[in-house]
Amino acid sequence: MSSEIADTIAAAVTGIPGVASLHAGMFGEVGTYLPGRRVVGVRVTESSTDIHVCIFADAAVRDTALRIRQAVSGLVTGPVNVTVEDVVGRAHDA
Template sequence: MTEPELSERIAELTRAVPGVADLHGGVFGEVATYLPGGRVPGVRIRPDHTEVHVSVFWDQPVRATAEAVRTTVQSLVGTPVLVTVEDVVHPTKENQ
């Protein structure tokens, strides 16, 4: 799998984890995988680890949600996964 395909798959799997509101690109949008003609915010792939930055819903267990993201992504990438919870957001009908 190419890096663009991998980063997009990581984003897809992360968004599907219960409790995850969305990926988060960091304060200045600096956390991303840059692709030709675009980028995948919230995912940074390194040779020795992968970073995933997320926003979670406030009514969900933050640590358990982060652990679920880590487990899900690690099974795909095969390297350690560092999960950073950047924000906690209120669940609304639009973002659930």
């Protein structure tokens, strides 16, 4: 797998409304290791792609997961598995 695909997937996912961030999983196990760095929340194998995210509390979970799956499906072959690891509030200006 090329490093470009992990970066492309990460950019596509974080650009989706409702996605707060990518998430490395409960034990930090979800990620793509690249020379000198790691793309958390994205794991691409020959058989599937796993995406782990945090979404905003006001986002519809199913709709957001569907948008993620649709965006990533156009970039990879095989099934795309989306896991919502956490739901977070939006930061408010003080």
